[in-house]
């Protein structure tokens with residue numbers, strides 16, 4: 001007899017220790033490998049935040065503030081909402097888990113576009129709810145088909161805007177029409193992990209959409225533009241009843257003292273953030289244009305990554321990149337997602353891509 005494990009676990013991948021970028025570099029005899037696989041910031045935390053992190057470390061013999069009072073207050077100010085409209089969590093992914101725990105159970109359905117962020121199906125599966133993936137159309141959310149898929153068992157919908165891994169973003173008029181079509185008792189999560197990189201004025205600010213709708217929750221993170229992926233801070237802005245439910249299901253102390261202090265300091269460093277975002281956005285255009293020049297289909301991206309629609313060439317391309325010390329993220333049979341890194345990292349990627357993909361056709 002073995003221990004009874006939940007059947008749903010059978011379908012899930014377990015995270016196991018694997019080869020790090022340093023291991024890959026060592027195997028290849030390189031000083032370092034370039035990791036462009038997780039949409040992290042290439043630049044570290046914002047410059048003024050490092051000292052705050054060091055100072056906060058001196059206090060980690062104490063438990064963190066469970067209510068994250070200072071951070072919640074700072075986020076409420078940042079988002080122009082009240083503190084009862086903000087919940088923080090251990091990254092956006094921690095908040096997904098809280099949202100699912102607060103809203104769904106077995107028999108309920110959770111809708112999302114596919115392909116989208118790979119964590120959605122994992123956590124929906126763990127929650128016991130049924131996942132309803134709706135295929136992307138032209139690499140972007142097919143909001144009409146998603147609205148048509150909503151029915152009486154639908155409890156939650158994820159809209160990833162911009163979408164990971166394609167980088168595409170839905171426009172305000174389309175998203176508003178979609179939200180108007182969704183019943184008020186279905187919670188719509190607008191996942192804006194890449195919001196800071198959005199430059200297209202037609203892409204809506206989720207906070208504005210949430211302001212008039214009690215069934216919308218906006219998720220943002222300090223992991224991407226703010227460069228705090230390793231510290232794990234995400235936040236949710238929604239109506240007070242949703243926020244209260246999120247706080248009830250939060251594991252105690254999931255956002256550390258250091259993470260809270262770093263997030264508060266990062267929010268106060270708006271100019272430093274802007275500079276970083278501008279640099280990333282400029283590099284994003286350069287990388288996307290260069291890839292298109294090689295004949296690759298790269299959809300317009302509003303995030304800090306580009307999507308190469310390589311179909312069945314996705315895995316061979318990523319494997320060849322890795323053999324040259326470049327770690328990118330393939331999705332088998334579909335495409336490859338490449339994070340926009342620092343200029344020299346992007347140069348290295350573009351030179352490998354040119355080598356592998358050859359001159360443009362014709």
Ligand SMILES: Cc1ncc(COP(=O)(O)O)c(C=O)c1O
Pocket residue numbers: 038039090091092093094117160163164191193220221222223229232233234
């Ligand atoms: C769409 C999306 N949401 C959330 C996350 C994860 O954010 P966090 O680090 O806050 O858990 C990612 C990370 O890749 C993402 O792509």
